[in-house]
Amino acid sequence: MRQAVIEGGFGIERVVWREVEDPAPGPGQVLVRVRATSLNYRDYLVAKGQYNPKMPLPRVPLSDGAGEVVALGAGVSNWAVGDRVAGIFMQTWLDGQYRDLYGKSALGGAIDGMLAELVVLDAHGLVAIPDHLSFAEAATLPCAAVTAWNALFESGDVKPGDTVLVQGSGGVSVFALQFAKAAGARVIATSSQPAKMERLKAMGADWVLNYKEEPEWGKVIAKAGGVDHVVEVGGIGSLEQSIVAVRAGGQVSVIGVLTGVAGSLNIAPILHKHLHVQGIYVGSRAMFLNLSRALSQNQIRPVIDSVFSGVQIQEALRHMEGAGHFGKIVVEV
């Protein structure tokens, strides 16, 4: 079978395909034929060597993939050949609160990922995918959708009538917009591109601001009443505006690092406004199951920006680098 690897050093040009022996599932494991994968900003950072410069290579990239079960290892009773499945981001985080050791089982980072024709996963490291979704659609869920879901409804407590702020038009933010609207919330979005601002409005965003033209967007939003919850993906360059934008007692889910992780920050509003600032690192298998139920119930479909073939993985990563995408970038296998 063929698998993609980051080999011989980091860089988009170092992500290449190679031929290897077909893997076989051991006891308690499942063999999955991968049909589609999707890109997250993390996969771009991993390929560039910016996520973990000490990551041992070669490494199979990408955390997200969906496909069908083709063989079962000894003792596996919760799956059948032909089941449509997606891997979970952290193979060992099944339920409950996050623990340090779960991070050591993250696909496409700590361990090999999903960009391969065949992968072996633990029988608990999978979920069934919603019937109404294609493999390409389901492949967008494990990282971005679970993260948005966790921020809003598991670690967060967004209710109908709340106002949620989402930032930009990437994978996490577009899912957050869809989920928040489905839950009856009002959504304020930011984007740097007028055409994308129109698309966000068409998807139901109630108010869209251009964060480049209005760098103090947090103040503008606060003046208009503030928000209850921020899905913060911008990182250090946007966190200060986010904590200005949120109302007293509101929540800020710290998720993304698009502008970097380190810098100066005025923390005074966090205490003066009794803010709840929480870190989010994707989510558990149980959260993925809750998300899937909500997607089915509401017939929500992921927004796919573009579909590349496996051999175009480098083009797909460069497309993400260009930041022209809206929603998710899929790579079929």
Ligand SMILES: NC(=O)c1ccc[n+]([C@@H]2O[C@H](COP(=O)([O-])OP(=O)(O)OC[C@H]3O[C@@H](n4cnc5c(N)ncnc54)[C@H](OP(=O)(O)O)[C@@H]3O)[C@@H](O)[C@H]2O)c1
């Ligand atoms: N903690 C976690 O578990 C977790 C999980 C998933 C993702 N993440 C992180 O969350 C971030 C988003 O991930 P993603 O995969 O959704 O990325 P993505 O699809 O690549 O999103 C890129 C988009 O973000 C917007 N953006 C860029 N800089 C921005 C800024 N300063 N302020 C507001 N928006 C900005 C741009 O939208 P416009 O073109 O509309 O301006 C850009 O197109 C990344 O940092 C990623 O590493 C973290």
